[in-house]
Amino acid sequence: MLLDYAPLGKAPTSPVIEPVIQPNPMIAKLGKYVALDIDDQAEICRITRRRRIMHSNDTLVREDSKPQNIFLIVRGFGVRFRFLSDGRRQIFGYLLPGDLCDAHYVVSNECDHSVGLLSESEVAVISTADLMSVMVARPRIERAVLMTVLVDAAILRECLLNVGQRDAFQKLAHFFCEFHARLDSLGEVSADGSYSLPLTQIELADTMGLTVVHVNRMLQRFRHEAILNWSRRRVEILDHDKLRHVAGFNPRYLHLQGVKVEPQLAAYGGHSAPAASASASALA
Amino acid sequence: MLLDYAPLGKAPTSPVIEPVIQPNPMIAKLGKYVALDIDDQAEICRITRRRRIMHSNDTLVREDSKPQNIFLIVRGFGVRFRFLSDGRRQIFGYLLPGDLCDAHYVVSNECDHSVGLLSESEVAVISTADLMSVMVARPRIERAVLMTVLVDAAILRECLLNVGQRDAFQKLAHFFCEFHARLDSLGEVSADGSYSLPLTQIELADTMGLTVVHVNRMLQRFRHEAILNWSRRRVEILDHDKLRHVAGFNPRYLHLQGVKVEPQLAAYGGHSAPAASASASALA
DNA sequence: CGCAAGTTTGACGCTGCTCAATCACTGTGG
């Protein structure tokens, strides 16, 4: 459901999409939930201007630290996780372009988990103070952030269901379905249905509460049953129906439904000069 | 027990603490995160005025339905859960007095899970339209709702860690620690450290992804090791240190820290000076 | 080229599941 805030800018003079200055994945993401007006978009551009290129295995946020900054994934792939004292690790979820990592510090600036990167990534560095003041000044942005947090929670619930109730084979099937859906909505799935996933089997194991050895055996089973092929950081889905069936997958919880944005629109969901934005009109 | 006085009649007697006539668990809860002014509180009272007494096993929200109302637990005990097609059930969490069930419908009014009651409960019935408009009109309330959603997500992450990484004995230990902490912050733990928990072993099993049989055996082990006693819907902690040690429990994720409110203050909105100024400065 | 990280394989064993029966408690109706 989208809130119908009236855009404050003047009405569009033509249905033609305005020229775009800067593609901004945060606008693309938040715009899925709330129709942002031109000033909202400008503010988002402003606070996400500071960019940094970071590398695989870099840590964005360390557990127990009190960061002054919040990060946004612009390009790349992040993980949320926590270690137990005995070395076991639970992965809580993955961050894709447009994902904020994370709004959580608004509650308490002490982190209850770490965030790392799984590939070379471009991140926007947002000062917490900036984000806070923008959220106070621009209710639509606060609402959109609330929405993303709610969707994250839905993903987390699904993950809990997965880890708690399904067997190893089903867990993996569900995992691959989820990433297919999420990456597809970002336009990151190739025409042949394959997608790149920069994880190791260790991450898969730590996501589902399994061991690497067992994950490996299940992957072999997927290959053997001609359902799916995982190799060199790429997932190739051979039989999507069978995969969905094994997983019992229902993408509803991802809340990607009607709002799948065309790749070029998503990329250009950014700051446009005088009139209503592409994403706002797509959502009206 | 909870009567519906209008709080507007009395003026604040001091510049810091604005007395609230009516004990309202939603105010108590939201007030932990954001300093609500007297008008915020009045609005909350207004939208939570419609009350209903409901029974154990009643369903508040059914998966796939499109509810027009959001419920708030005033007194009692709720569960969030979802069934899989083969009858397995995952419990996502429990709702205690003050908990909203749930803000989730703000994103999409279709529910991805059900909510039921585990004891006779008093619930406030809030129309989604009311909640939405109050959140738009009163940014502090929206912020506070965002906070509660973030805390819920933190609880969910901890639960995932629990289910994914710990063995059955540790899972249960952690569960009992969490409820000790949450109920303690509501003043629901007796002096001897015991608390009432209206669940069956079936619920415990469906919470941790175990079978009833195994849960039962673990409970016997807790008894045998003189750590904890579970009988007739009551948890009696015999050795709190040992329990915490087994669980590896760190209550940080609950975000109950400084803000633990004295029972009588909780009734009055938790609006004590230091906590209020702390969260107020966060908003400034 | 050589090392480190990740993947794959095999043997073995434990944690937790399945199935199935019995027991305890509570509320119901005759």
Place this chain on the structure above:
DNA sequence: CCACAGTGATTGAGCAGCGTCAAACTTGCG
């Protein structure tokens, strides 16, 4: 007042899914 049913708790025997340990192999990278 008791028979009865329904729900939950408890027990036992047997077993399998997944973990552990250990080693070999493969890939990527400096």
